Amino acid sequence: MAPLNYYLVLSAIIFAIGVAGVVIRRNFIVILLSIELMLNAVNLTFIAFARYLGSMEGQVIVFFVMTVAAAEAVVGLAIIISIFRHRRSLDPREMQLLKW
Amino acid sequence: MELATAIFYLVAAVTVGSAAMVAFSRNIIYSAFSLLGTFAGVAGIYVFLGADFVAAVQVLIYVGGILVLILFAVMLTHRITDVQITNRAAGRIPALVMVAVFIALLVQTIQETPWVKAKEIVYVPTTGAIGDLFLQSYLLPFELASLVLLAALIGAVVLARKEIKE
Numbered sequence: 001m002a003p004l005n006y007y008l009v010l011s012a013i014i015f016a017i018g019v020a021g022v023v024i025r026r027n028f029i030v031i032l033l034s035i036e037l038m039l040n041a042v043n044l045t046f047i048a049f050a051r052y053l054g055s056m057e058g059q060v061i062v063f064f065v066m067t068v069a070a071a072e073a074v075v076g077l078a079i080i081i082s083i084f085r086h087r088r089s090l091d092p093r094e095m096q097l098l099k100w
Numbered sequence: 101m102e103l104a105t106a107i108f109y110l111v112a113a114v115t116v117g118s119a120a121m122v123a124f125s126r127n128i129i130y131s132a133f134s135l136l137g138t139f140a141g142v143a144g145i146y147v148f149l150g151a152d153f154v155a156a157v158q159v160l161i162y163v164g165g166i167l168v169l170i171l172f173a174v175m176l177t178h179r180i181t182d183v184q185i186t187n188r189a190a191g192r193i194p195a196l197v198m199v200a201v202f203i204a205l206l207v208q209t210i211q212e213t214p215w216v217k218a219k220e221i222v223y224v225p226t227t228g229a230i231g232d233l234f235l236q237s238y239l240l241p242f243e244l245a246s247l248v249l250l251a252a253l254i255g256a257v258v259l260a261r262k263e264i265k266e
Contacts, residue, residue, distance in 0.1 A: 005210055010112050012210060020123055023199070025123070033132065040142050043142070060230060069166070070166060075256055077256075077260075
């Protein structure tokens, strides 16, 4: 059985990749995918701690995170499709209608 | 023991590799499909950690639900997206440096903290205990989660429907 460090480092790497994707990419859908990556990394941390502390509560929290992730993906993709229909673009730099 | 560690490294490598593919691939179709590898890899790690029910739910919800949804969105908006994904090089280097510093800090913190040792390794089914927690101490969040899902469902329908011009 691998020690707790391994799981935490793996989770940190996935989270950092997600952060890099959000910062670097210029496409709404890829940004959303990277957010899903980060949520998965957090879930992994929760499960690892639940395992190593011998508690079930971490696993329960994961389900709430999954709920939020599903809601976020659904609403985010609806917004993306709506924006694409109006603007014909997925570039976040062009979304500055509220800027003055 | 040795075999388990080797399998862990394999699954971790697949997970990190496809995560990197998601974030850095130029083609958005490849990004979306690489997410499959990440989700499946994370489900494998859950199995390693003895969380059988969470692993099954991960496959059902993420691979079966969210991934299909994302693929639909990619197909619906595909015409323009594959042309203009090139980034300015100026914004990328500082971002990567910052992310490298971030990951170094995280890993150093993880390695230096004296974590507790694991309890004895027992692989027991977790479904019953999760159900008990949901219906006893986490009953209110559980019901609120269903409300959140309902709100997201209605919101998505309202946002994404086609407007009828009069």
